[in-house]
Amino acid sequence: MIRWASLRRLLVPLVFFAAAAFALAFLVLPLVALLTHEPPGRLSGQLSNPVVTDALVISLETSAIAQAAVLLAGTPLAYLLARRFRGRSVLVTLVELPIVLPPAVAGIGLIVAFGRLGLLGGTFAALGIDVLLNRAAVVLAVAFVSGPLYVRTAIAAFEAVDERLVGASRTLGAGPVRTFLRVVLPLASGGLAAGAALALARGLGEFGATIMFAGSLQGVTQTLPLAIYYEFDANLDVALTISALFVIMTAAVLLSLKLTGLWHASRSRSSIRSATSASS
Amino acid sequence: MERRLTRAQVLTGGARASGALLLAGTGLGAFAASADATPPNDALGILPAADLAYARLLIGWELLSIDAYTHVLGSGHLDRASADVVRLALANEQAHYTFLAGVLAGSGQVAMTAADVNFTYPKAAFYTARSVSKLAVTLEQYALGTYLGAGGAIATPALASAIAQIAANEAQHLSSIAIAGGGAAFQDAFPATMTMEDSSNALDTYTS
Amino acid sequence: MRWTRTRRSLLALTLATTMGGSVGATQLLGASSTSAITVFAAASLTDVFPAIDSAPKYSFASSNTLAGQITLGAPADVFASANTSIPAALYAKGLVEQPVNFTRNTLVIIVPTANPAGIHSIYDLTKAGVKLDIANSAVPVGSYTLQILGQMNLAKPVLANVVSQETDVREVLAKVAAGQVDAGFVYSTDAKTVPGQVTVINVPAWAQPKVTYAMAVVTKSPNHRAAQAFVQEILSKAGQAKLASYGFLALQKPKEKVATKPPRKRHKKKKTHT
Numbered sequence: 001m002i003r004w005a006s007l008r009r010l011l012v013p014l015v016f017f018a019a020a021a022f023a024l025a026f027l028v029l030p031l032v033a034l035l036t037h038e039p040p041g042r043l044s045g046q047l048s049n050p051v052v053t054d055a056l057v058i059s060l061e062t063s064a065i066a067q068a069a070v071l072l073a074g075t076p077l078a079y080l081l082a083r084r085f086r087g088r089s090v091l092v093t094l095v096e097l098p099i100v101l102p103p104a105v106a107g108i109g110l111i112v113a114f115g116r117l118g119l120l121g122g123t124f125a126a127l128g129i130d131v132l133l134n135r136a137a138v139v140l141a142v143a144f145v146s147g148p149l150y151v152r153t154a155i156a157a158f159e160a161v162d163e164r165l166v167g168a169s170r171t172l173g174a175g176p177v178r179t180f181l182r183v184v185l186p187l188a189s190g191g192l193a194a195g196a197a198l199a200l201a202r203g204l205g206e207f208g209a210t211i212m213f214a215g216s217l218q219g220v221t222q223t224l225p226l227a228i229y230y231e232f233d234a235n236l237d238v239a240l241t242i243s244a245l246f247v248i249m250t251a252a253v254l255l256s257l258k259l260t261g262l263w264h265a266s267r268s269r270s271s272i273r274s275a276t277s278a279s280s
Numbered sequence: 281m282e283r284r285l286t287r288a289q290v291l292t293g294g295a296r297a298s299g300a301l302l303l304a305g306t307g308l309g310a311f312a313a314s315a316d317a318t319p320p321n322d323a324l325g326i327l328p329a330a331d332l333a334y335a336r337l338l339i340g341w342e343l344l345s346i347d348a349y350t351h352v353l354g355s356g357h358l359d360r361a362s363a364d365v366v367r368l369a370l371a372n373e374q375a376h377y378t379f380l381a382g383v384l385a386g387s388g389q390v391a392m393t394a395a396d397v398n399f400t401y402p403k404a405a406f407y408t409a410r411s412v413s414k415l416a417v418t419l420e421q422y423a424l425g426t427y428l429g430a431g432g433a434i435a436t437p438a439l440a441s442a443i444a445q446i447a448a449n450e451a452q453h454l455s456s457i458a459i460a461g462g463g464a465a466f467q468d469a470f471p472a473t474m475t476m477e478d479s480s481n482a483l484d485t486y487t488s
Numbered sequence: 489m490r491w492t493r494t495r496r497s498l499l500a501l502t503l504a505t506t507m508g509g510s511v512g513a514t515q516l517l518g519a520s521s522t523s524a525i526t527v528f529a530a531a532s533l534t535d536v537f538p539a540i541d542s543a544p545k546y547s548f549a550s551s552n553t554l555a556g557q558i559t560l561g562a563p564a565d566v567f568a569s570a571n572t573s574i575p576a577a578l579y580a581k582g583l584v585e586q587p588v589n590f591t592r593n594t595l596v597i598i599v600p601t602a603n604p605a606g607i608h609s610i611y612d613l614t615k616a617g618v619k620l621d622i623a624n625s626a627v628p629v630g631s632y633t634l635q636i637l638g639q640m641n642l643a644k645p646v647l648a649n650v651v652s653q654e655t656d657v658r659e660v661l662a663k664v665a666a667g668q669v670d671a672g673f674v675y676s677t678d679a680k681t682v683p684g685q686v687t688v689i690n691v692p693a694w695a696q697p698k699v700t701y702a703m704a705v706v707t708k709s710p711n712h713r714a715a716q717a718f719v720q721e722i723l724s725k726a727g728q729a730k731l732a733s734y735g736f737l738a739l740q741k742p743k744e745k746v747a748t749k750p751p752r753k754r755h756k757k758k759k760t761h762t
Contacts, residue, residue, distance in 0.1 A: 133621075396698070480692045484693070
């Protein structure tokens with residue numbers, strides 16, 4: 001007779017681990033295939049292809065500028081949204097909306113907002129600001145889709161900062177700016193770094209909004225994802241090279257920022273412990 | 281008021297120009313001469329893109345002239361003598377087209393044919409003898425202007441000299457038709473040249 | 489109810505028969521019904537093909553993208569391209585059967601209705617600062633554009649004004665209609681789909697390339713009969729008439745008649761004396 005009880009005890013963890021292994025394999029297999037489909041020598045030969053180098057330069061440049069803008073403008077916004085006030089939830093929802101919008105919708109939105117015939121089109125033209133199918137347009141598209149990711153994570157990071165520590169700092173005579181820079185930021189740095197990593201990786205991979213709003217021209221606006229799309233029909237080798245490059249790049253970004261964030265977090269946690277023990 | 285173009289009118293150009301008789305005679309003589317003269321060599325090899333672009337534009341004009349003259353002959357507004365003249369002009373245009381098509385073929389390209397394009401004319405263009413004459417004068421003026429412009433722009437000497445020959449022929453057509461329409465045989469010391477852009481825009485008005 | 493062996497085998501038999509029967513029925517029905525086929529067609533055919541036959545499943549994209557997908561084994565039954573060279577290349581590789589021409593088209597320049605750059609002819613595209621949008625050279629309309637510019641010797645100055653290269657013709661249309669660019673090259677049939685949003689400027693007839701569309705049945709198609717039926721539908725009189733109504737050109741252009749006499753009523757013939 002089969003002992004159902006003992007079978008169930010064995011089966012449940014087995015199924016659990018099988019499901020987990022399946023999920024892991026599903027996520028990892030395409031990445032492994034990308035890196036192993038062609039011999040690495042053939043792929044590295046394509047690295048000198050001007051399509052690849054142009055796309056790399058444009059992607060890095062526009063992502064860096066967009067990231068800087070997101071950090072500079074997003075951090076104050078997240079800090080403000082971390083407080084409690086009327087209408088906060090509405091504002092937070094609005095800010096988070098681009099995360100769930102399909103990139104094509106983001107693209108159309110950018111066109112009707114900042115395009116030549118858009119809401120601000122006339123104003124931009126009058127002020128001499130040119131965001132029509134150039135690198136500035138790429139930066140706008142990348143910032144629009146990646147910014148909310150950073151802001152959302154940053155809000156959570158700022159919310160996690162202990163209000164008492166902020167209060168203690170103010171009591172000890174530090175001004176609001178000094179408190180923010182020397183107390184709040186270091187305490188939130190782990191979350192901020194995680195948000196920044198997410199935003200950077202997302203921005204590097206942006207396709208839909210970029211192709212709609214900024215167009216695609218090699219050497220001007222063709223980022224790495226756009227180049228993959230174009231080269232897919234023309235030369236599969238180049239597309240594979242860029243894809244492999246992408247996997248390595250984003251993995252490095254995510255990993256390094258995560259490690260830096262962890263290091264910062266551990267540092268600030270230890271300094272908090274010493275600070276709180278001293279004050280109490 | 282409709283009137284038929286008579287032989288006398290074509291040959292003498294009416295009462296106005298007395299010297300027109302001499303010119304018309306020369307014009308006819310020139311027609312006779314070109315019927316015997318050897319066409320220029322069209323095997324010019326691979327030509328630069330600018331020259332080929334002009335050749336294509338000129339082919340467009342030649343096809344238009346051929347189409348227009350064919351309709352003129354079929355309109356029934358010409359008497360026999362003037363019809364003979366127009367028939368000769370039509371033969372000239374066909375020779376021009378053949379030469380230009382050969383030039384393109386020599387560069388490995390295919391020339392446009394009559395089947396590839398539809399020409400449209402102003403509404404009453406073929407209704408009367410007068411309107412027919414007016415249309416022919418306009419087309420010949422455009423063609424002449426285009427050839428003169430081409431002559432100044434084409435880089436290949438062999439092609440440029442052939443273009444000059446064709447330009448002279450078109451000028452002969454223009455004079456004869458102008459006379460027949462009651463106008464002067466010639467006027468300007470330097471007939472107008474057209475830029476490629478203006479010529480292309482003018483040709484556009486006759487294509488659907 | 490206890491799952492006895494008899495009941496279980498009966499259930500299995502019923503399921504097998506039903507599935508087998510429905511598959512067989514679909515095959516029988518699908519033999520000549522176009523509802524069972526998938527048609528991969530050029531983006532410019534997006535509106536007209538479903539208007540001719542709404543039954544098949546359609547996938548519209550640039551002809552070169554579709555050809556790439558077919559090469560990688562995509563399940564298409566019919567392939568319709570905006571040129572003859574792409575189907576010919578697939579035929580040479582044995583991926584499709586003999587292609588057949590089914591319609592023609594012309595290229596035009598479109599500008600937004602506001603026409604901010606003041607473009608009135610193809611020569612205006614050489615002006616400095618004009619933002620021009622074209623399809624990339626692998627796309628048929630893109631290669632036709634390059635052909636036109638080469639034939640007019642305008643390639644260098646005009647291509648310097650290109651700000652974006654799209655992956656299919658409808659993207660060019662969308663960018664011009666949205667006012668993002670000053671001008672774009674599309675087919676005359678595409679311009680007709682957005683009346684009032686764009687203004688059409690003709691490409692000179694003497695520089696028009698020969699734009700011929702060709703279609704072919706995919707060799708690996710499991711529905712050859714239905715695929716052939718679809719091809720015949722497009723080539724039929726009704727299909728050709730529908731194409732004409734959307735602005736496509738007939739394979740053989742009929743010559744337009746030119747009136748050499750005014751209409752009967754006002755016609756006066758006077759004999760003149762010589």
